[in-house]
Amino acid sequence: MTAPNAASARSAPPNGIAPLLAVRDLVKHFPITRGVFRRRVGAVRAVDGVSLDVFPGETLALVGESGCGKTTTGRAILRLIEPSAGEIRFDGADVRALGGDALRRLRRQMQIIFQDPFSSLNPRMTVGAIVREGLTIHKLAEGEAADARVRELLDEVGLRADVASRYPHEFSGGQRQRIGIARALAVEPRFIVCDEPVSALDVSVQAQVINLLEDLQREHGLAYLFIAHDLSVVEHIADRVAVMYLGHIVELADADELYRRPIMPYTQALLSAVPVPDPTRQRHRIILSGDVPSPANPPSGCPFHPRCPHPRKDDACTRLVPPLEEKEPGHLVACIKQTPTTVSWPEQQSAGGTMQPERIIPDALG
């Protein structure tokens, strides 16, 4: 939340290219109230100081388990949920300072695709009307031109043009997700938050939708913030990956680097827990004890310390919030026990540290 995080999000940007989206120290706390006067008794710290950049045409994946704040982060960036603090810049514009027409114009460039293809489409509107709505709101096309554009969009997502007159309930999950994608594409966005877009789909259909998202990205130069919990899907689709835990980004790196050499103990455990469809493979699996703590009552210091299996975990981990720091070129990690760290040994000792950090080569996932 403080200074160390501020410059954090730049993992391996393409040289000289400015980020399309720059988020700094984003915070969203939901108040917990009690009694008829709704007295505020605490807060759910859903997002607690998140910084990230998304570059034009890339896919940044945001992964983590339920309750880690990934969905809230995505929605706060679009201001579908009003952030409590932090800075969001889209193409240079200060998103949090905008209102009214200016915000509406900006939203044309920032779209979202939702997880649940059953509840995210209005059951009383035809598919054509759903896709067309954005065209009307943003005054992009009317009448015949709008009809033609709707047909073009449906074709682009692999649906026949005659589906425009039908209603969402007539479609399967995968087809509905295609409708949701057509709706997002209608306003010609540059950036799309994909919030678990394939989690509700069966494997065979999931592959169709992933391929479609990749095709559209290539054709339109779209940037994605891809929010997901399925690490196999993320490895396939992401250029860079940010791992979230209890409202914090705890590791951020290129996808290849992160999957090959995870540094944060949480990421290592997360990757080792993914079931692999290969019965011959003997794996060293890290089983974490316990559950994710409640974001209403997060642990002090490193949010992961109560479950952390790191052999050098000590009292310093319970007192110091680890800064997200660059441990390898372009590889950002929040852990004071994985060297190199800017939190010096004397500093750790004064916070109760008894185990000096030492480079530990992460046990490769084999």
Added chain:
Amino acid sequence: MTSTPAASAPLLSIRDLSTWFHTGGRSVARAVDGVSFDVMPHETVGLVGESGCGKSVTSLSILRLIERPGRIEPGSRIDFEGRDLLSLDDRAIRAIRGNRISMIFQEPMTSLNPVFTVGDQIAEVARVHSTASRREAWERAVDMLQQVGVPAPADRAREYPHQLSGGLRQRAMIAMALMMHPALLIADEPTTALDVTIQAQILELLAELQTRVGMSILLITHDLGVIAESATRVLVMYAGQIVEEAPVRTLFDAAHHPYTEGLLSAMPRLGDRRERLTVIPGTVPSPTQWPAGCRFHDRCAYAWDRCRTDAPPLYQIGAGHVSRCHLAAEPARRRAPAFAAAAPAS
């Protein structure tokens, strides 16, 4: 049957199980349509398939939990520990449920009763199926919670389901299911609603309990990764039928059925960054109108005339390996690569 050595007799034997839903009019949803398989003592059988393939209806049929308009059709047979479950009266089947055969479900929140404490619900199993006193039942419930790795079990037993996390709820469900040391545990997507780190805990727990209690597990899931790590034998369902059955290694090394092949290649996996995922075109057909011939033919890259008219039988491919595909009779028609030509969707 009496001459068969006990070790080789199946614990559960299902023959020609058909569970149809007579939803009015002339349409009948043939959700499960002629399914046969065995579960041997102490083994874990994986039942895998996508939504609507009939895997959950199969498991509910075993416990006779099918309600109208669903019906287990005449001619179906389910033998368990030498008894025909379909001919038992309601009292007799109730004595088996939760006792000799237990079930755990995907969503522990909806399967636990919100107005009773977890301990009461687990203890009730012992009260129903044994002569245990109220206090004995409670003590056994607490003991069971401890065995499934619930911390501070005596305190947790006094809590209500909503007070527990998803992982703890699933452990409480498992405790309830294992209370009577069942011979067969049916686990229907037991980890689908859980995060991967919690899923890993639960799968580990199930494997450990299986060794300790010596039960068989019928593991129903859509996740081939979970199957690979837990099952010894796999059944693949598609459109109400079993389309392939194989030992787990055979299935992953040498899948025969084009649907299995498609499923395996459609899933992204760790360490495999292909440019494009291969896809199975189209969608699962509706159970009220399964396609004629092979039910997979309209999505199959190898299909030829025969597939459109002749329903394939289960062909023997190898030891313990069967496949419902005419390619077994005409292998030359399998031309590689089947699903590689994934054209852009647009």
